[in-house]
Amino acid sequence: MTNILLNLIKIFPPEIAHSITLRLLKLKINTITQTDHPILKQHFLGLDFSNPIGLAAGFDKNAEVINQILNLGFGFTEIGTVTPRPQEGNVKPRIFRLSEDEAIINHLGFNNKGSEKVLKKLKKINLSNLNYGIVGINIGKNKNSEDAISDYCYCLEKLGPFGHYVTINISSPNTPGLRDLQLRGKIENLVKKLQNIQEKLNSIKSKPIFLKISPDLNDEQLRDIALMSLANNVSGLIISNSTVERPTNLNSSHRTEIGGLSGKPLFLHSTLALKKMYTLTNANIPLIGVGGISNGKECYEKIKSGANLVQLYTALTFQGPKIISKIKKELVYLIKTDGFNNVKEVVGKEV
Ligand SMILES: Cc1cc2nc3c(=O)[nH]c(=O)nc-3n(C[C@H](O)[C@H](O)[C@H](O)COP(=O)(O)O)c2cc1C
Numbered sequence: 314m315t316n317i318l319l320n321l322i323k324i325f326p327p328e329i330a331h332s333i334t335l336r337l338l339k340l341k342i343n344t345i346t347q348t349d350h351p352i353l354k355q356h357f358l359g360l361d362f363s364n365p366i367g368l369a370a371g372f373d374k375n376a377e378v379i380n381q382i383l384n385l386g387f388g389f390t391e392i393g394t395v396t397p398r399p400q401e402g403n404v405k406p407r408i409f410r411l412s413e414d415e416a417i418i419n420h421l422g423f424n425n426k427g428s429e430k431v432l433k434k435l436k437k438i439n440l441s442n443l444n445y446g447i448v449g450i451n452i453g454k455n456k457n458s459e460d461a462i463s464d465y466c467y468c469l470e471k472l473g474p475f476g477h478y479v480t481i482n483i484s485s486p487n488t489p490g491l492r493d494l495q496l497r498g499k500i501e502n503l504v505k506k507l508q509n510i511q512e513k514l515n516s517i518k519s520k521p522i523f524l525k526i527s528p529d530l531n532d533e534q535l536r537d538i539a540l541m542s543l544a545n546n547v548s549g550l551i552i553s554n555s556t557v558e559r560p561t562n563l564n565s566s567h568r569t570e571i572g573g574l575s576g577k578p579l580f581l582h583s584t585l586a587l588k589k590m591y592t593l594t595n596a597n598i599p600l601i602g603v604g605g606i607s608n609g610k611e612c613y614e615k616i617k618s619g620a621n622l623v624q625l626y627t628a629l630t631f632q633g634p635k636i637i638s639k640i641k642k643e644l645v646y647l648i649k650t651d652g653f654n655n656v657k658e659v660v661g662k663e664v
Contacts, residue, residue, distance in 0.1 A: 319633040327408040327417065327630070335373075338381040347386055347445045350645045355657050357621050358521045358548060358599055360447050360477055364388035364641055365656055366612065369603050369624035370451035370480065370525070371419075375426045376434040383446030386637040391624065392431070393451030394482045397467045399427030400455055403487065407572070410630075411565035415607065416579070417627050419555070420572030422487040423453050428471050435475035450476035451525070456488055462506050469507055474516035481507065484527035484554035486573045492527055497537040500524070504545050521548035521599075528553035528583040528604060535586065539593035549599035551624070552590055553583040556604075576627035580605025584618050591619025591664050607632065609643020616656065617663035 318337075322330045353364040367389035368382050376392040383390060402424025409418045425431070440448065452468035454461040465481055473479050481503070483494040494503055504524070511517050524547060526538060542550060555573025563578060583604025591600060602620030606612050607628035615623045628636055644656070653659050 316633065323410075326406065327410045328405065330630075331372075331408070335378060338378040341381050341384070347384070349386075349388070349641065352645055352648055352654070353388075353641060353656050355621065355655070357657075358478070359519065360521075362388045362447060362622065363445060365616065365622045365644075366637060366640055367391060367447075367449070367601070367622060367624040368629070369626040370394055370449075370482065371421075372626055372629070374424070376431050376438070379434075379438050379448055380443075383443065385634045386641065387446065389447035389449060389477075389622070391449035391451050391480060392435075392476075393425070393480070394423050394453040394485065395425050395428055395431045395450065395468060395472060396423050396453050396455045397428050397458075397464050398455050399430065400424065409567040409570045409572075411563065411567050411574075411576070412631075413564040414568070414576065414578055415628070415631055416563070416565070416574055416576030417630065418567060418570045418572045418574050420487045420570070422456065423485065428468055432471060432475070435472065438475070440475070440477060447477045449478045449480055449523075451480040451482050453482045453485065453488065454491065461491075461494060462503055465503065466506055466510050469517065469522070470510055470514065473511075473514075473520060476520070478521040478523060478548075479517070480523045480525050480551060482525045482554070484525050486527070486555060486557045495526055495530065495534065495538065497534075497541070500538065501541050501545065504541065504547060508545070523549045523551050523601065525551040525554055526586075528556045528579065528586045529558060530586065532589070535589050536593055539590060539598070542598045543594060547598060549601065550590060551601040551603060552587045552620075553579075553604050555579065556582055558582065575604070576631075577605050577607060580607075580611060584615060587615065587620060588618045588664050591661055596661055606640075607636070609640045609647060612640050612644055613647045613659070614663070616659045617661070619661045619664055621657070621660050
């Protein structure tokens with residue numbers, strides 16, 4: 314996609330711009346074979362990542378452009394959040410571009426086509442036929458569900474076999490009560506139920522299950538999650554989702570909209586939570602760092618703060634797909650300059 318096209322798309326309101334982008338991506342023919350610098354390759358949780366940069370959940374909610382995203386050069390993509398049944402999400406407008414702050418506020422509320430439709434899409438993507446890239450499946454609960462845990466178990470069982478890993482999203486700020494699942498007791502109960510299902514099903518037995526958490530947890534809550542994760546051998550944590558906090562230095566007129574803030578202003582907040590978790594878990598729980606990454610230096614900083622892998626979303630909407638090769642190039646340069654032989658050696662070096 315050229316810069317001209319990117320600027321044209323940005324004329325439209327964010328949600329329309331997003332559907333235009335998805336349509337354009339669907340038109341792309343998948344012939345590109347990616348070759349990443351060997352310094353970026355990583356064997357992590359039984360999976361081979363060609364590079365550590367992934368597309369965060371929320372962009373490809375319905376698994377419509379998996380191949381196209383991977384062909385842009387992402388090392389992995391996370392589809393979803395998918396809920397058991399389809400749902401419309403909140404009333405529009407529900408995505409706001411904070412251009413002056415290179416940020417977005419959204420209160421989408423898990424709009425998605427539901428597990429049945431997504432399953433059909435996933436079945437068309439044969440994981441073993443993907444010549445490049447890893448696919449994660451991010452799952453959630455329906456807004457009007459009476460039993461959140463059943464929703465997660467249902468989606469894990471149904472969709473889990475069709476991805477390389479699964480993410481349990483308990484941190485979206487736009488589904489009432491969802492974030493409470495992160496609290497002591499509740500989170501352990503959820504993890505145990507999911508692990509029970511995993512034990513019984515060969516198709517998901519060896520697949521990593523990540524918990525995606527909020528950057529707004531206090532120190533005690535972070536410690537609870539760290540201890541619970543260690544005690545239950547949680548595969549990994551994704552830190553973080555968007556924030557409900559509003560830094561005082563936001564300039565855009567949309568800064569008072571409700572919902573989750575993502576992009577540049579989230580970087581420090583989410584990186585601090587990442588660092589704390591790396592320390593609290595004594596580097597024994599694999600971490601994926603997300604929040605505000607817009608260049609190679611910030612990507613490098615997340616890795617130095619304890620992340621094996623990183624994800625981004627908001628910066629892609631501002632910079633377009635050229636951001637991926639740019640970050641990879643910058644990252645290779647930074648790793649080499651500091652004398653490391655591989656990205657894995659960098660993990661946690663600044664904590
Ligand atoms: C429009 C939009 C929709 C999102 N939807 C989801 C979602 O469905 N599930 C989820 O786990 N995170 C969702 N996120 C959060 C992102 O995955 C990511 O955690 C967050 O935006 C921080 O990364 P960033 O600053 O690079 O955007 C969404 C973010 C945005 C901007």
